[in-house]
Amino acid sequence: MDQLTIKTPLLPFREPLNGGPTFLLKYENLQPGGSFKSRGISHLIKTTMDSISDPENELAVYSSSGGNAGLAAARACATLKVPCTVIVPKSTKPRMIKKIESAGAKVVIFGDHWKEADTYLREYVMRQSSYSNTLYVHPFDNPIIWDGHSTMIDEIIEQLAESHTDINDVKGIVCSVGGGGLYNGVVNGLERHGLAGSIPVFAMETDGCDVLSKSLIAGEPVVLDRISSIATSLGSTEICADSFQKAIKFSSKSIVLDDKNVVDTCLRFFDETSILVEPACGASLHTCYRPELLGPLGPDDIVVVILCGGSCNTYDDLKSFH
Template identity: 55%
Template sequence: MSGANWYYKTPLFKQNLRSKSSAEVPQIFIKYENLQPGGSFKSRGVGNLISVKSRNGLNKSHVLSSSGGNAGLAAAVASKQMNLPCTVVVPTSTKQRMVRKISDNGAKVVIRGSHWKEADDYLKENYMKKFQEDGTSNPIYVHPFEDPKIWEGHSTMIYEIMNILQEQNIPVDNVRGIVCSVGGGGLFNGIIRGLEDCGLAHKIPVIAVETHGCDVLNASLEAGRPVTLDKITSLATSLGSSYIPQSVFDNAARYGAKSIVLNDKSVIETCLKYADDFGQIVEPACGASIHVGYHPELLENCLGTFSKEDVIVIIACGGSAATFDDLTDASKRFSAA
């Protein structure tokens, strides 16, 4: 683990995601955030937020999360590591194995509401408000993606990437882009923060990948302003935010982020292929970014042609919600359709 102890310094490996006969242009490097203690990149940002906000009231701090997904699990895992009580309110749509994982890490799980917003409202009204009024605990609210301390934590992966490339004598100028999946934009903002700190935000573009049915960043960029989706229809539920913060839109516009939108069927096929190639199960949200590595023509559409020295870094953001059966069932449904 890192010195901070709530996240790992994850490996960055060069991978050939195409057939043996294809030329490795560009070189694809994968940052394995699926190896984090909470199973996803969210361990970095959520752990950082909890650590910072608990310093002034460690003995009374109580972590509160309203996510039934990877953010809720990351909050539970980080809280356990810091010996802090944690309550996670999840909507009724949360899968039972995620409820079990959160509970197994010592958090109290409360099931309320049909979707995240209702669970979040219940959390704020029944826990945040109570703790603030009676003073029994210092409530630490963990938003899944909209907090500068979250972005600060995520930015650490950029420092690791640059250090590893330097150790391998790969010039920073060879990095043509960083690929990441985008839901609410917490990971995206964290990457931008790290690139800014390294003086690279205007030099290395971020390629933001979404799926049809939750492509709020793409819709916002096309509209020239942040928009809100009426509903989420994609299977990539970890990308299922109906809005992005203004800061995400501003960063995407300021630094010329590239946008790629994929269909669910292609992403599911990539998840199964990746499982066959590397023996790892990834959520569709993570598979969306990996899909781009299997299909470099998508990168060429964004960035132009490549040379054999060029490098693309893909963030395997991870996630604990999907199983192999989930992926195969989804694939069967698409085949039947």
């Protein structure tokens, strides 16, 4: 059975700490592409395929991410039997190139960083394409991608109802923020269910990848000069305009952690569960070990943490960051 996405488990994270809230983890690391990215990116590719009226005119997909977005695009294309090309910057880990290629995509290495690879993709590679239908897949900035991500909220609400959990006990949803695609999906999903005003979203970043936090402090979207955190999957120099506006509209709390916090969290989580996630995900997971970061919460409260996953790091990488 080859699926574009799966319904991921929503499970309690061990016994609550003394008097602390119950944390429920949404296991997005189990998606076919190893992260939540599979939801939005497969939705974009499938929606585009379905909109092509002439089946003779095949679709070709183009991504510029050497990270989890590129892997999600490659996996979705393999399932949908659509050709996929991923242009990755030279800094991309050989391990990710191998994973993207193993999923059946063609990988081209170009440029010193994402912006160069992305410009080359859009201004050269896609223009040379022999396919009459081409789809450019941005790693996060596309409302159709956010729609796909938002299905995790539908599932969470369904799963809470199945376990007879009162939605009013949910006092927060914790998600990591890079460019803001995941955050937009979470907020859009909550809005669709009329919950965006009552369930706060905690937006997690790392020092050096904190473009949302810096933008909120500045009162306008800022552009970072460079990315200096090891949580490279959160490494976007810009935040979606929509994320910035939603964060203000719904008073989302932005929390910035240092690299040591998130690496320690990933290693500790691995020791406890044998599940390996990236520092990008460790940023959200960290709140399970330090609930006080989320404000005053009691034993009757529930917090949902999006375990966003990620395949970019090995255990040895995490140890060496340490």
